[in-house]
Amino acid sequence: MEKQVPPEVGLQLYELMVRVRKFEQAVVDLFARGKIPGFLHTYIGEEAVAAGVCANLSMDDKITSTHRGHGHMVAKGGHFDKAMAELFGKATGYNKGKGGSMHIAEPDLGMLGANAIVSAGIPIATGAALTAQYMGLNWIAVAFFGDGASNEGAFHESLNLASVWNLPVVYVCENNEFAESTPRWQHQKVKDVATRALSYDIPGVIVDGNDVEAVYLCAKEAVERARSGGGPTLLEAKTTRWRGHHEADNQSYRDKEEFQAALDNDAIARWEKVLLGRGVPKSALEEIVARTEQELAEAIEYADRSPLPDPASARADIFTPFTLEAN
Amino acid sequence: MAVMTYREAVRQALREELQYDERVYLIGEDIAEFGGSLKVTLGLLDEFGPKRIRNTPISEMGLLGAAVGSAATGARPIAEVMYSDFFGMAMDQVFNQAAKMRYMFGGKLSIPLTIRAPMGGRRSAAAHHSQCLEAWFMHIPGLKIAMPANAYDAKGLLKTAVRDPNPVIVFENKMLYNVKGEVPEEPFFVPFGVAKLVREGSDVTVVAVSDMVDYSLKAAEALEAEGISLEVIDPRTIAPLDIGTIVQSVKKTGKLVVAHEANLTGGIGAEIAAQVGYRAFDYLQAPIERVAAKDSPIPFAPILEKEILPDDQDVMDAVHRVMDYAG
Numbered sequence: 001m002e003k004q005v006p007p008e009v010g011l012q013l014y015e016l017m018v019r020v021r022k023f024e025q026a027v028v029d030l031f032a033r034g035k036i037p038g039f040l041h042t043y044i045g046e047e048a049v050a051a052g053v054c055a056n057l058s059m060d061d062k063i064t065s066t067h068r069g070h071g072h073m074v075a076k077g078g079h080f081d082k083a084m085a086e087l088f089g090k091a092t093g094y095n096k097g098k099g100g101s102m103h104i105a106e107p108d109l110g111m112l113g114a115n116a117i118v119s120a121g122i123p124i125a126t127g128a129a130l131t132a133q134y135m136g137l138n139w140i141a142v143a144f145f146g147d148g149a150s151n152e153g154a155f156h157e158s159l160n161l162a163s164v165w166n167l168p169v170v171y172v173c174e175n176n177e178f179a180e181s182t183p184r185w186q187h188q189k190v191k192d193v194a195t196r197a198l199s200y201d202i203p204g205v206i207v208d209g210n211d212v213e214a215v216y217l218c219a220k221e222a223v224e225r226a227r228s229g230g231g232p233t234l235l236e237a238k239t240t241r242w243r244g245h246h247e248a249d250n251q252s253y254r255d256k257e258e259f260q261a262a263l264d265n266d267a268i269a270r271w272e273k274v275l276l277g278r279g280v281p282k283s284a285l286e287e288i289v290a291r292t293e294q295e296l297a298e299a300i301e302y303a304d305r306s307p308l309p310d311p312a313s314a315r316a317d318i319f320t321p322f323t324l325e326a327n
Numbered sequence: 328m329a330v331m332t333y334r335e336a337v338r339q340a341l342r343e344e345l346q347y348d349e350r351v352y353l354i355g356e357d358i359a360e361f362g363g364s365l366k367v368t369l370g371l372l373d374e375f376g377p378k379r380i381r382n383t384p385i386s387e388m389g390l391l392g393a394a395v396g397s398a399a400t401g402a403r404p405i406a407e408v409m410y411s412d413f414f415g416m417a418m419d420q421v422f423n424q425a426a427k428m429r430y431m432f433g434g435k436l437s438i439p440l441t442i443r444a445p446m447g448g449r450r451s452a453a454a455h456h457s458q459c460l461e462a463w464f465m466h467i468p469g470l471k472i473a474m475p476a477n478a479y480d481a482k483g484l485l486k487t488a489v490r491d492p493n494p495v496i497v498f499e500n501k502m503l504y505n506v507k508g509e510v511p512e513e514p515f516f517v518p519f520g521v522a523k524l525v526r527e528g529s530d531v532t533v534v535a536v537s538d539m540v541d542y543s544l545k546a547a548e549a550l551e552a553e554g555i556s557l558e559v560i561d562p563r564t565i566a567p568l569d570i571g572t573i574v575q576s577v578k579k580t581g582k583l584v585v586a587h588e589a590n591l592t593g594g595i596g597a598e599i600a601a602q603v604g605y606r607a608f609d610y611l612q613a614p615i616e617r618v619a620a621k622d623s624p625i626p627f628a629p630i631l632e633k634e635i636l637p638d639d640q641d642v643m644d645a646v647h648r649v650m651d652y653a654g
Contacts, residue, residue, distance in 0.1 A: 062400060096433035103431040112399060113432065117423050123389060124424060127396020134352060134378070134402055141396075154419070157389030164384060317434030318469050320492040324516050 005213055009055065010275055013212045015288045016051035017268050020071045022292045023080060026300060027070065027087060031247055035304070036087050038100050043071030045242030048267035049174050050075035052215025053142060053235075056223045060139040062110045062128040064121030066174075067102050068241075069114025072144055076111045078104075080299030090306035097309040098317065110139070118179075119145055119152035122171065126158040129169035129226070140168040140226040148179025150193045159234065163200040168226035170219065171234045174209065176241040181253050194236035202232050209237030210267040213274070240265070329512055333475070334504040336482035337367050337443070341405065343514055344489040345375050348403060351489060352379040354394055355407030355443075356386075364409045365445055365504060387416035391442065395425045398440035398494075405489060410456045411444035411498060414463075425494040426469030437492040443485070446498040447538060447588055448625045448636055457625035457632075459537070459589035464496055465565050465598065471495040471519060472566040476540035478508030480563055483517030491519070500537045520567035524576075528558035531646050532576040532583045534599055535561060539586040539618070539637065546642035555650060565595050573599065574606045581612035582649040586642055591619035613652035616645035 005013070024042045031040045043050065046068070054075035057063070065072040073083055078094070086093025086104050093099075094106050105113035112128060115121040125143035132139045149155055150173055162169050173193045177184045190196065197204025203225070207218040215237055222233035240262035244251045251259070272285060331339070344351050353368060353375075359382040362369025372380045383390040387408065394404040408414055414421065425438050448457030464470050471493055475481040481499065488495035525540060526547055535543040540561045547557035558576050562569055577583050583603055585596035596617035603615060618641045626632050 064396075094433065095431060095435065098433045099431040105432045105435065107399075107432065107436045112396070113428065115424075117419055120392075120419055120424055123392020123420055124396035124399065126389070127393035127398070128400040129396075130393050131397045131400040131402045134397070135350070153416075154388055154392060157384075157386040158392065160384055161386060161389045161393055317432075318430050319471075320429060320434075320437040322491050322493065324487060324490070324518055 005216055007278070007280065009216065010278070010280065011284065011288070012055055013051050013216060014271055014275060014285060015292070016055060016075050017047040017212060017271065018288055018292050020047040020050060020074045021268060022296055023070060023074050023083070026296055028243070028247065030300065036101070037089055038102070040101055040247045041068040041245065042243050042247070043068050045262070046174055046176065046209065046239045047071060048212035048215050048271070049172065049209045049237040049239055050144070052212045053172055053219040055216055056219045057110070057142065058139070059110055062112050062125065062139060062141040064112045064125040064143050065114045066121065066145055066149070067114060067116050067118070069104055070101065073104050073106070073111055073114065077109045078106060078111065080295050081302040084299040084303035085306045088303040088306070089308070090303055091309040092302070092306040096313065096317070119149035119154040121145065122149065122154050122158045126162050126167060126169055129162065129167040130165070132168055133165070138227065140170065140223060142170045142172055144172050144174060146179065147173060147175040147177065147184055147193055148187065150196060151188055159196070159200040159202065159232065162232040163202050166229070166231040168229070169232045170222040170226055171232060172219070173234065173236040174239050175236055176239050178241060178245070180245045181249065183253070192236060194234055197234040202234060204234045204236070206236045206238065209239030210265050210270060212267055212271050328509040330507050331478055331510050332505055332507050333478045333481045333499070334365070334367055336478040336508070336510050337485055337499060338369070338371070339510070340482040340485040341368065341371060342374065344405070344486060345371070345379060350401065350403045351405060352381060352402065353405050353407065354381045354383060354390055356383055356390070356409050358382060358407055363407060365501060367504070368407070387413050388420055391417040392420040392424070394440055395420050395438060398438045399428060399436055403439045403489065405441045405443065408442060408444040411446040411460050412455050412458050414444065414460060422464070422467045426467050430469060438494045439492045440494045441485070441488045442494070442496045444496055444498050445501045447500045447502055448632060449502050451627055451629050451632060453627040454624040459498070459587065461498055461565060462589060462593055462595050465595055469494065470566060471564065473497045473519065473564045474536045475499065475563065476503070476537050476561050478506065478510050480517055480523070482510055483515055484563060486514070487516045487519060490516070498537065502538050517563065519564045520569050522560050522562045522569035522572040524558070524572070525561050526557060526559040528556035528580070530556045530580055530582065531558070531649055532573070532580045533557050533559045533586060533642060533646070534573055534583065535559060535586040536565065536595070537588060539588055542637070542639040543586055543642050545639040546646065549639070550643060550646060555646060557646065568599070570602050570606070574603060577603050577607045578610045581610055582653055583611070584616045584618060584642065584645045584649060586618035586637065588620060588636060590622045591617055592622050594619050613649040616649055618642050618645045
């Protein structure tokens, strides 16, 4: 495996992480101010995983995501304006206000949806990989999910099927050690979800999810394996969820010292230090931050002034129109 | 016209659609060499090979979820649920994912998925291999549901289901698989949402689905000797439901009996009765009768199963009740 990413990839990873972090921080504030209805699960603290994996993907590659899905949306190339408008429940959002935070999706970007059912995206990504294999297409699929999802039948059934059929898919477990509020030791005896790969005779890889370069390089290997016909990989990234399961969760159940240590291990700060050490000028990083903030401000403005959906559209888009005559 | 069994008609539809569209493949448990538990797909492996006739692990969520993800990304899978009772193992992928993805995404993709599910009892298969679960699915916006009652409709409805760009469940009746009927030699389609007037009559409208159509026809013949004329209507699809044809008939006869093999409470008869009660209230000369299984798990012993499931005698009894009431 390569040890170090080229400089341009280094900056790309930094930018992806910053984009996700800034977007999520803005969203937390907007939610608190009542701009965003429903409930909100943020990706803050886990940025290196989405960034490190998605930097290996093309637009044609498919991903499925979780209830904590904005990070994947942004990392897969989602635009701030349409994403923000969707979270605001506006007509101009990616999904016309029908999906919101927990269902944000853009098939044109290969983003097959955040998903509010824990583990439900895993079989769907497996199916996307099946299409690629069946139709001889070059894309691969990635399923993002958490340690909690790895106890669901959907996880096990999907890994088994992908293994038997050698499907081009990468299963990325974002192990943040909590299934909502339940600590890992209460919900699974294995310390590493990656060991479950043994059951399906596929590679199981563990990576430090706060080391974006390591995530990128491990994901690269898994993506290349999938793309070249080598079959599925289970990649487990050890990560930390900074905020609660959702915004109404004050995390009273967390060990304060462990939590503080995790906060001190911020992936973005770590990566910034590495990049500066490799001679990247600070101004290049500052420029990325400034650019992101500018784009974000414009996106919030766009979402704010976008129209609400027409109530008459509430029942549109349930079915795809179909006539036998045309077929 | 050729004469063939319901099973052969289903197989012919599968064959034609596999030939018509390369994107179509079959996915299910024991459907390849073994030809399916009920032998519907027997021989298709030889014609189309293992890539298109895909045996899966016993893994209902895995296979239906993969079919959903595959349909979402450009293929057109036809999945078999070996017995519709097994839907329970996979429900999330059907009712939360397949049915809702298009809507949640604001109409940005289609799910051209067909699910074939053998249904029904009368085989001493007891509580886990005998149920009629169509009402579960009728309650879910985003699904279409076909219930062929004869060989002609088995072929024509299935072909339409495969062409339809939406998720469709086709409930095939196990007791009808060996029943022969006339089926045109040339390709044809049966449109969704168009009820069939199976028998014209003047005294009582009987709306029957699946094998209750035959039982209702048998009842109609017996009642003819008593001078009672039944009009029998088979909706063929319950989603969409051709309520117009039913209401029109009730306006003529003033009496309605709805017959299905599924148990009474919360069955599709309740929905049809409610709609007719609302739309033809002034025309009804008697309370609407529902013929259905008694509310019970399906028992094993033949004598017990017969006690629970409805047949032509139950239709006749119901008809007598509405006739007596109306005077």
